[in-house]
Amino acid sequence: MISIRRLKEILERFKSVRIAVIGDMMLDEYLIGKVGRISPEAPVPVVNIEKERFVLGGASNVANNLISLSANVSVYGVVGNDANGEKFIKELEVKKINSAGIVKDSSRPTIIKSRVLAQGQQLLRLDWEKDIDISSENQDKILELLKEDLKNIDAILLSDYNKGLLTERLSKKIIKLSKENGKVVVVDPKPQNFKNYVGATSITPNKKEILDYFGMKKFSSEEEIVEKLEQLKKELELENVVLTRSEEGVSLFETEHKRIPTVAREVYDVTGAGDTFISTFLLARCAGADLYEAGEIANMASGIVVAKIGTATATKEEILDFYETVQEHL
Template sequence: MISIQRLEEIIKKFNSVRIAVIGDMMLDEYLIGKVNRISPEAPVPIVNIEEERFVLGGASNVANNLTSLKGKVFVYGVIGNDANGEKFIKELEDKNVNPAGIVKDETRPTIIKSRVLSQGQQLLRLDWEKDADISQDIQNQLLENFEKNIENIDAVLISDYNKGLLTKHLSERIIEIAKKHNKKVMVDPKPQNFKNYVGATSMTPNRKEILDYFGMKKFTSEEEIAEKMAQLKDDLKLDSVVLTRSEEGVSLFRAKHKRIPTVAREVYDVTGAGDTFISTFLLSICAGADLYEAGVIANMASGIVVAKIGTATATQDEIIEFYKDNDNILKNI
């Protein structure tokens, strides 16, 4: 059990942690309105839009989570040279995220996912994206931006949505540069790209992703989970593997398997909970927490955001309040 004093000691240090987030940058658009009738042109609802709002998505949602917890963030990714790209930069600046590492690519659009909602229900989603690999020139620009700022960061968080940014070459060079400068590298991967991240410090797949990597449909026991986490750690030469398991909590593996059960009070929306987990976990590690302490703190942060509607973040004060409200549960973990 982590004490309240130890929790506050770790969280207080978040303010001085500097994280580089590298990954597929996206903008989430929400068009919210009312439906009063069906279109005479086709059997579809007519939505009278009353509100439009934009939220950082993809890897930039990881950055948003980090800033919400008072970490300092540098982002590295690609957007289009378009109006949505300008909106994206504005959202970063509004969240106090440094956008200097962003590269504009004339050949692709800014990734945007537009959701049409009415009465709390999503009626439609529209995606603008191009998921072909970025060019070698764009990769070189990103690497140059990253390497020239490497001394100003404490750790690297790679957020892979498989949208063409994190090529094998780019991923391997990021890890090589980070290790050369003794920086931790944590990866939130996609199964088809696991082998791009050999030599990273840690990886945080979810249950489906690790099953897909091993070509399995399900785990039959806790022992099998531990076995596969150990195998993944050896395959990719990682220091540790952190497996997020939704309602089953999280499993940690360095030398042995340790499971931390979920502490969510209520679950309304799991959107972005994985981003919250990995952000809080890496901040905690950089703030001096061990693997177990970081897992407990990140699990609490995830428990906070799943009780909110939509893509959400947690704050330092919310984590401390959550601990105090659930200390009877946490003392048994």
């Protein structure tokens, strides 16, 4: 396991890392209240709303994770030219996330997911979204904005929720531009879009996503997992593949397979754990960690957020505390 001295050294460098997050930007809305009766109009509960809360979601949750770890972050994506788009940009400003790369599009709504909660339970979720590909014009706008800021960026994180932002054309142009300028590109992909990311530095699928990509229901053995990781690395011309395996930990493949066991103490909610993992992994790599060290640190950060309710983030202080707790049980 990584030493405490080395961990502190890497975490200290986080504040000097500059990362661009490109992907499907969303806003999560939580309507929180109490149920006192059943509606006389239909057999549904009537929720008396007491509180409304907005949280950055989708690719912007990745940016939020990076900010929580003291990185410098800029985001690139599309929102609607609507009230929710204004709320989204305001949330970015509150978090001190650079929003100069956000393009407004009147033809599509800002993606928002509204959750109605009462007595600690989610009763209903409402989604506003249009998941068709963004226009070629908006793809070009994002690319131009990225080019203008590339000198101020250490690495690029592509966060794909399959909502139309990371088209095949845009993804390939970003990767080509990044390679020409010596920038690291790490991708959190969706299975149907894996081929969009040929030539990226690394991708971080979960177990279900890699099974879906290969058209499989399950892995028959550990050896088969390694075989598929190597195959994926070759097919997509990657430097490495990082497979998150939930309670089975993490598998890393560069020239050989390395496994990191899970370190979660308690699991309450896995929402956003993948966002936390990829954020911390890329940040650690940019801060000088090798592949295995970055996997260990990201695994710890994920172990922290699954012990929290709802979309959550981890901090450097929490990672250090978590490390000390894990060490006590070794």
